[in-house]
Amino acid sequence: MPYSGLVFVLRFLGIMDCCALIAVFLPREAMEWGHRFVGLGEMPSAPLVDYLTRSASAAYALHGCTLLYAATDVVRHWNLIRFLGWVAQAHGLIMLGIDLHAGMPLWWTIVEPLGFAGTGAVVLVVQRSYGCPVVPH
Numbered sequence: 001m002p003y004s005g006l007v008f009v010l011r012f013l014g015i016m017d018c019c020a021l022i023a024v025f026l027p028r029e030a031m032e033w034g035h036r037f038v039g040l041g042e043m044p045s046a047p048l049v050d051y052l053t054r055s056a057s058a059a060y061a062l063h064g065c066t067l068l069y070a071a072t073d074v075v076r077h078w079n080l081i082r083f084l085g086w087v088a089q090a091h092g093l094i095m096l097g098i099d100l101h102a103g104m105p106l107w108w109t110i111v112e113p114l115g116f117a118g119t120g121a122v123v124l125v126v127q128r129s130y131g132c133p134v135v136p137h
Contacts, residue, residue: 002130003074003075003130005126005129005130006071006074006081006123006126006127006130007071007074009122009123009126010067010068010070010071010074010081010123011067011068011071013064013067013119013122013123014064014065014066014067014068014071015064015068016064017060017061017063017064017067018061018064018065018068019061019064020056020057020058020060020061020064021057021058021061022057023053023054023057024054024057024058024061028050031043031050031053038105038108039105040105066084067084070084074127075133078127078132078133081123081127082124082127084120084123085120085121085123085124085127086120086124087120088116088117088119088120088121088123089116089117089120089121089124091116091117091120092113092114092115092116092117092118092120093113093117095112095113095116096109096112096113099112099113
């Protein structure tokens with residue numbers, strides 16, 4: 001299967017991102033437990049916190065759906081895939097700034113930005129390994 005490596009990477013990352021949909025429906029008690037478990041202390045009890053945690057999870061799942069869609073025809077979606085790879089790089093840098101500003105724990109500040117930038121780099125490297133196909137418009 002041509003481009004099978006790229007399809008695999010997009011599907012894998014897409015499925016991983018889609019798992020965030022679970023958090024949209026988690027009971028608040030489960031979110032509070034997770035907050036304590038990763039060392040962030042007690043989770044603030046405010047409507048905005050609940051809204052942001054659930055809407056961020058929904059956004060990750062939407063990104064996962066986009067990756068799964070792009071994997072259905074990597075030649076046709078070649079430019080979108082490249083764009084998403086570069087956006088992931090920028091997202092990593094933005095999250096580094098946010099994490100530093102918010103005072104997130106050191107492990108979080110290292111893992112999260114590298115995770116975003118790293119997945120974007122993997123997509124770009126794998127895509128580049130196939131060269132540039134003739135992309136239909």
